[in-house]
Amino acid sequence: MLTVFGSTALDTIRTPKKILKDVLGGAATFAAISASNFVDTGLIAVVGKDFPERYHQILAKHLDLQGLTIKDGKTFRYDGSYDKTLSTRETLKTELNVLADFKPTVPQEYKKSQFVYLANNDPDQNLMLIKEFDKVKFSMCDTIEFWISTKRESVIKMIKAVDAVVINDEEAKLLTKEFNLIKCAKKMMEWGAKYVIIKKGEHGSMMFFDDVVFPSAGFSLEDVVDPTGAGDSFAGAMIGYLASKNSVRLSEIKKAVVYGNVLGSFAVERYGLDGLLQISKTDIMKRVKLYEKMIRF
């Protein structure tokens, strides 16, 4: 099985055409639901007593929720606004609420997870949590500007402790203090990551392992309405696919990246989680075939 640890949130997302109020979001939500297309996925997260029952049902339909804590207090809330091109997002408000002093624990059944994904959490918390798993075959983490700016040394330690880092291009540059993405990846590999995957939004991604560079174009879409959760969906699909194959062979990791591109593309086509919730395995397979055809020459 796969375990995903991270945030489940109530998001307010302001896009040029539509404002979503208190919708189900959070890095771990997107990653886990994306991964659940491929493999049984357990979620370690916390929500407050205000977490709507209908959102709980959505999570329960796709995920194992033994790791979900429901605490007194309010659910983590995020409020952000996209510019008219959907390329930059301004954070208007972040209310940590129950996330503020959450001490995650790993349910007994999750401890045997061979695949573990640590979403954009406090790197120190990630470092503690990963030690609680007994049989990790492949662990992957993401990180965000906030942790890079406030806990860079811990982020570097976390990178040493996992097999793979998946990270946005701008954050990779900020973290490594390099401009060239190959140089960024090399630095993270020097720090101890075996695999580095740099996400470039609509431009796809680059995967690095040893001296291998695997650049992949994004799945081109004409109608993007809400980029929220695209990177998390990418990461979830990647590790979900690998867990389903129970493999970390390089050829499978490349395929996992392609699944990452494809699930990211589904995520941005609709608002909030809808892009992920309205697809079937057949839709995914069809789009992977379409992607293969699209890039062939």
Added chain:
Amino acid sequence: MLTVFGSTALDTIRTPKKILKDVLGGAATFAAISASNFVDTGLIAVVGKDFPERYHQILAKHLDLQGLTIKDGKTFRYDGSYDKTLSTRETLKTELNVLADFKPTVPQEYKKSQFVYLANNDPDQNLMLIKEFDKVKFSMCDTIEFWISTKRESVIKMIKAVDAVVINDEEAKLLTKEFNLIKCAKKMMEWGAKYVIIKKGEHGSMMFFDDVVFPSAGFSLEDVVDPTGAGDSFAGAMIGYLASKNSVRLSEIKKAVVYGNVLGSFAVERYGLDGLLQISKTDIMKRVKLYEKMIRF
């Protein structure tokens, strides 16, 4: 044969590590020399009496120069400075000199060219010039912010008059007033272009024809020293490859885009024209094979 019409310049290029003073440059120079790896290429351009003999020899070694006019006065000069990330360039000075009132004519022998590339010239001048060719099978143009801002209607007319447009992503957005690159391309196709190729720098490119989208990742490079002329080298390789195959089949156009990516990658690895001048056909073939291997999954 292929005819390339555009600017030959003396460039001053300020990069973080090195300043090049009055080096051989210009959109047509890069495009034509890139194309000359694939096919006999004629250059229509103008230089002044100050144009150094050694630069003339470089052009003469690679190109047919019946279309090169040497006029009283000084050669077109460009002076630009890159930021430390090499991702933005500020124009410090542009001296049109002999380019200002240049009336290009097409040498008799060039009129039978089946392939014609119109670099970043005045769109009205491009429109007049393309009519002088009798047997055009495939014509392609590029354009720049300056013409989009000052002569947008003429740019649109030019796009109607050619088969293919090759253009930077930011300029495509500026021209079409769209944000999504597929939407940008569709608008240019509505205006009359059969093929649209949007260049995305290090992120590669997207080619559009009818309802086909062909995204291709860039050739990943660790050491980029001077991005000058990369887009022109891309375009030159594209049309040079097509001219060498005497084909405009879609499958060949996709391959042409790959050659475009590859020649663009050679261009940025060294300063000025050196990246293009120091390669052989074998180097190009090797890198195309390497690219195919790189993106395979």
